[in-house]
Structure formats: C-alpha cells, structure tokens
Amino acid sequence: MTGSTGVPALEPLVTVTEGGETAFHVNCSTAQVERLVASIDEGGGLRAGGPDAVAEHDPESPRLPSVNLPGLGVGHRRVLGGAGWRRPTEADDHADAGGFDTPEPTAIQDAAVALMGRGWGDICHDESLAQTWDRARDAGGSPVVVVNAHGNPTDTLLLASAPFEVLHGAAAAAQAVGADSVIVYVSDADERAAETVRAAAVNYPKPSVAIDVVTGPAEHRAGEPTMALEAIEGNHRLEARLRPPGPESVGLHGQPTLVHTARTLAHLAVSLREGEAPDTRVVTVEGDVAGPATVELSESETLSTAIDAVTVDGEFKAACVGGRFGGLTGELDIGVAPSALTAAGLGTEGTVQVLADDRCVLEFVGKRTQYAADENCGRCVPCREGTTQLTGLLRDIYDGAYAPGDIEELVRVMDRSSICAFGVEAGRPARTAVAEFESELQAHADGRCPADSCTVAPEVT
Numbered sequence: 001m002t003g004s005t006g007v008p009a010l011e012p013l014v015t016v017t018e019g020g021e022t023a024f025h026v027n028c029s030t031a032q033v034e035r036l037v038a039s040i041d042e043g044g045g046l047r048a049g050g051p052d053a054v055a056e057h058d059p060e061s062p063r064l065p066s067v068n069l070p071g072l073g074v075g076h077r078r079v080l081g082g083a084g085w086r087r088p089t090e091a092d093d094h095a096d097a098g099g100f101d102t103p104e105p106t107a108i109q110d111a112a113v114a115l116m117g118r119g120w121g122d123i124c125h126d127e128s129l130a131q132t133w134d135r136a137r138d139a140g141g142s143p144v145v146v147v148n149a150h151g152n153p154t155d156t157l158l159l160a161s162a163p164f165e166v167l168h169g170a171a172a173a174a175q176a177v178g179a180d181s182v183i184v185y186v187s188d189a190d191e192r193a194a195e196t197v198r199a200a201a202v203n204y205p206k207p208s209v210a211i212d213v214v215t216g217p218a219e220h221r222a223g224e225p226t227m228a229l230e231a232i233e234g235n236h237r238l239e240a241r242l243r244p245p246g247p248e249s250v251g252l253h254g255q256p257t258l259v260h261t262a263r264t265l266a267h268l269a270v271s272l273r274e275g276e277a278p279d280t281r282v283v284t285v286e287g288d289v290a291g292p293a294t295v296e297l298s299e300s301e302t303l304s305t306a307i308d309a310v311t312v313d314g315e316f317k318a319a320c321v322g323g324r325f326g327g328l329t330g331e332l333d334i335g336v337a338p339s340a341l342t343a344a345g346l347g348t349e350g351t352v353q354v355l356a357d358d359r360c361v362l363e364f365v366g367k368r369t370q371y372a373a374d375e376n377c378g379r380c381v382p383c384r385e386g387t388t389q390l391t392g393l394l395r396d397i398y399d400g401a402y403a404p405g406d407i408e409e410l411v412r413v414m415d416r417s418s419i420c421a422f423g424v425e426a427g428r429p430a431r432t433a434v435a436e437f438e439s440e441l442q443a444h445a446d447g448r449c450p451a452d453s454c455t456v457a458p459e460v461t
C-alpha cells in the first residue's frame, strides 16, 4: 500500500516484485487486482496477468525503478525514490532504505551550504540554506522548524507518499539550529497529505523533536512563508510580514523560525543519506495534458524533457513555468536549473502548466492577473493597486489600446516595490506574454483572437 508515484494517470497501479524485476499493471480495477493475486497464488510468476511493463533493477533497490511507461520513464528518482515504492507510514520501509541514520552536525552544515531552498514557500528560495541557519542560531530563543507544504503539488506528493523523507530532513534542520519543535503546515484542501504525515509523525522512531501538523486556508497567498506563520498562529486575516527581520530571526510567536518547503527538506534528507546533494529538480507538469505528472530531472535537463512525461491535449503552444505567477514561453530548450529559468524570465516554483494551441494567451494572462488582484492580502500599494491597474491594461487590449510599455513599467514597479513574493511575481505572466507573444496581444487589439477562443472580454472586477 504505497502512495502515489506522482503519475496519477497510471493509478491504481499494482507492482509485483520478484528478485531484480518488477512488473507494472496500470489502471487496475478491484476485479483485476483480485484476478492478478489469484493468478500469482496459482504460480503464475512475475508475468502473471500480463503486465503493462516490466523493469529490471537492483534487487535491493530503495527506489521505484525507471520503467517504460508515460511519466515513469523520465528522469532520475532520488528525492521521489520512495514515492510509489515504500509504504509511506511504515518506518521499517524507510529504515531499510537507510533513511533514519543520524547525521553528524558537520555533515548537516555542509549539506546546508550546498543546498538551495525550493519554491516560493521557502525562506531560502533559490538561495543556500546555510546563512539563514546561522542567523537563526544567532537569534537565541527557542527555534522552530516549519515544513511549508502549502499548495505546491510536489510538496503534497512528498507528504502523502514519502513523509519520512521530509520529516527526517526537518529533524536534521532542527538539530542544526537547536530547535525542539517541527510544525508541518498543509492546506485545508490537502487532507490526504495531512493525514499521512500525521500517521508518519506518530510512527517516527525515537523522534528528537516534537512534530505537529497544522492546516491553513487553501488560498494561494497562505503559502507565502510569513503568511504561513500568521495562519499557524491562528490569525484569520492573513497579511505578509515586513522584512527584515526575517522569520529566521523573529518568526512563529516571535521565535527564530526556519520555514522550508517539503521539497527542500526531502532534498536535505537525501543529501545526508547519499553524502552529496542530488543534482535534481522535481517538476510537476499539468494543464492541457491527458494527466499531470511529477518527475525528477537532472538540473542539466530541459523543460522539453519534462513535457515528455505527459501527453499534450492537442498541439503544444506555450508553457507557464513557475507556478501560478510563472512566466510564459513557447521555447522548451531551457534548462530546469533555477539559473537557466531565471535567465529566461521564468519562475522556479517547480511547476509547468501546458497550454495547448486552442488556448488564448491574453485570456490566460488576464485571468492570472485578475486572480492576483482579487487574492492579494492588500497590505502594500504596489501589489494591491498594481494588480488592479494591470488587469485594466490587459482589458484595454480588447478595446484596441495595447500599451506594452505601460505594462512593462507597471510590472517593473510591482516587482521592485512589493513587500512579498506574491506581488513581486504577480506581473510575470503579463510581462512574459508581452515579451514572447506580442503578436497575439496585438491581434486582440486589432479585434481578432488567433486562438479563436475569446469572444467576450473578461470583466474587470
């Protein structure tokens, strides 16, 4: 009874392992599972029931083997290794994979130097962890570690399928800064992840820290690290906190607090176990596809490899790379490393949303911007007013007034002056659409939607 592999289109998935081979049976109904079990009981062997694919692997493999099935033949499963292979709440499975070994303090610090935080919910997003940890240690008080698994599909996958990996990374971070409390923070919408990590916390052998699981509102902004702290403290009105000081100095209830995503902490755990930081990025591909897929790619691989993990519904047109406020691109020969994505003006949140050729870029960007105008916390003017004005500028295109310079200037102000990452990133879909899909925006100003999907301009609220 494993968790998801990250490729739900193949599930329910049954694997049958014998020695160094595993047979994969995809989309199994209950009746098919019963027939398969009966067939194996009758001596049918590994290939009983006619598997969809068979993989050869190390008989002691601690991770799901790569196999020639959509989504499972792409990438290198290191952080995702336990997902779909080990039982998520069985501590023995994780121990057999070397998962609970106690690391030396110097090894944890070395790993923190090498590792960059993953995702906008991490206070070290695209930065090394080490200096932030130093500030937490210097702040005194009673440090806390928050596992921020709010909203990102990879973070919730890790909690539901490989929670010990995340908890062990959190325990190591706690050990490094002298924290005796770990709080796992999950969206209200992700019940399965919350339930699984709760059960794993109970089964965690001889925990060196107290582990609690707290849920917060499902709104996108509640994943911002300081708004996550507000939600954990029980505040109903979520607003980002001014920085400095950062949460690592003054965080949860005024105590120094590390806020790291589940991805960051799982990478930390794997780094400590394997003695080196995995040179990988976990990416979820979704949108106009037959089914989403979460894959783990080497940083030298490109977005094109990520798209290979899915079947696009129609012709590929564009990808929104980097979360809800990611950047739009039609070019897939871009590395998945944060340096390459940032250089291309894209986001590093670890998600790729595919847009098929019948999608209108202006409509897509208009909805994202309207969402930002509706959902920002209202604390700072550049984001609160900027997102509303930007929505208006996009709406004006339908009336023939396309002003790319005004859009770029407004996005620049939002980027430079907003208090938190929500406002910094909210203009990115519009900015990249102007840069990459200018002719499509101009066509709307001329009264024509190239995708033939906009008949009515969206309302500005």
Ligand code: SF4
Binding pocket: 221, 239, 240, 376, 377, 378, 379, 380, 381, 383, 384, 418, 419, 420, 421, 422, 423, 424
């Ligand atoms: S950037 Fe937006 S979400 Fe962040 S504090 Fe300002 S108004 Fe709130």
